[in-house]
Amino acid sequence: MSVLPDFKLLRLALLVIAGRRFWLLPLLPLGWLVVVRIIMFMDASLTFDDTSVQGPLLAVPLTLLAVFLGIRIIAGEIEDRSLEIAYTVPGGCKRIWYTKLLAASGVIISAEILLASAVFVFITPFPAGVLYGALQAAGFYLILAMAMATLFRSEAAGAMATAAVLGLNGALTDFGDNQIRISPFWNPYALADTDPTELFAWTLQNHIGILLAIAAIGSLAFMRANRREQMLSGG
Numbered sequence: 001m002s003v004l005p006d007f008k009l010l011r012l013a014l015l016v017i018a019g020r021r022f023w024l025l026p027l028l029p030l031g032w033l034v035v036v037r038i039i040m041f042m043d044a045s046l047t048f049d050d051t052s053v054q055g056p057l058l059a060v061p062l063t064l065l066a067v068f069l070g071i072r073i074i075a076g077e078i079e080d081r082s083l084e085i086a087y088t089v090p091g092g093c094k095r096i097w098y099t100k101l102l103a104a105s106g107v108i109i110s111a112e113i114l115l116a117s118a119v120f121v122f123i124t125p126f127p128a129g130v131l132y133g134a135l136q137a138a139g140f141y142l143i144l145a146m147a148m149a150t151l152f153r154s155e156a157a158g159a160m161a162t163a164a165v166l167g168l169n170g171a172l173t174d175f176g177d178n179q180i181r182i183s184p185f186w187n188p189y190a191l192a193d194t195d196p197t198e199l200f201a202w203t204l205q206n207h208i209g210i211l212l213a214i215a216a217i218g219s220l221a222f223m224r225a226n227r228r229e230q231m232l233s234g235g
Contacts, residue, residue: 006099013096013103016080017072025069026110029061033118050126051189057119058134059185062112066138067162069104070145071155074225078153080114087228094222101146107140126189133187136210140184141166143214149219153231181206 014022019116036057040046048057074097077083086093116131139164148165149158179190186206188199225231 004169006180010103013100014107017069017076017100017104022107025065025107026114029065029111029115030118032061032064033057033115033122037122048124050124050130051187051192053119053124053126054130054133054187054189055137055185057123058112058115058130059137061115062108062134062138063141063166065111066104066108066142067145067159067166069107070142070162071149071158073100073104073149074221075149075155075158077155078231079155084232090229093225097222097225098140101142104142105139108135108142130142130187130189131183132207136186136207137184140210140214143218143221147217148223149210152223181208184210186210192228 014025018025077096079087086096089096116126116134120126128191132230144165145158147163148161149155152158152161169183169185172178173180173185179187181202183206184205191199194202196203
């Protein structure tokens with residue numbers, strides 16, 4: 001049995017999620033960076049250093065991409081009127097959704113590599129730990145968007161519910177200026193003056209807590225999706 005992923009299956013999953021031009025998805029966050037560079041050119045007071053790139057330059061565009069991918073994983077079957085077919089696939093419908101989830105994760109990681117390379121070259125170098133912080137935020141909202149869209153059986157409703165949570169997160173953290181340990185956007189590099197031992201403990205708590213939250217939300221989403229009668233009848 002091969003341990004390598006089935007790339008043909010992943011390609012088919014991306015075709016279902018985003019259509020024939022799915023290969024453009026990793027490039028989309030670069031558009032965000034272009035906008036930021038234009039704003040920086042117009043406003044010389046706007047600068048970024050290695051402690052501030054994680055949120056506004058990496059996590060935000062990756063999270064927006066993750067939300068789009070997340071609402072398509074399960075609710076996309078409803079919008080495309082193929083949900084009933086998914087329940088008849090050998091191996092169970094979860095096989096399809098896990099494949100879509102893996103494909104979406106691959107897109108996000110590819111996008112992060114491209115985006116981080118551009119930030120590193122054109123704006124400022126940054127520590128490697130920033131990459132995990134940005135990926136954590138994107139991963140959390142990928143799962144949350146999937147769960148919300150599944151709960152409401154609608155991509156639009158799922159996107160609005162996820163946007164509400166994202167907006168609340170931004171308001172509580174003052175969009176990155178106020179670091180809260182329970183936030184997926186937690187950035188330990190913004191707290192350089194904090195005792196290193198405490199900062200390490202807080203970061204570990206945040207990372208483990210977010211991973212547990214991702215697992216819990218994902219499990220609830222799949223439990224909801226497995227209720228075939230309710231999903232097909234709109235209950």
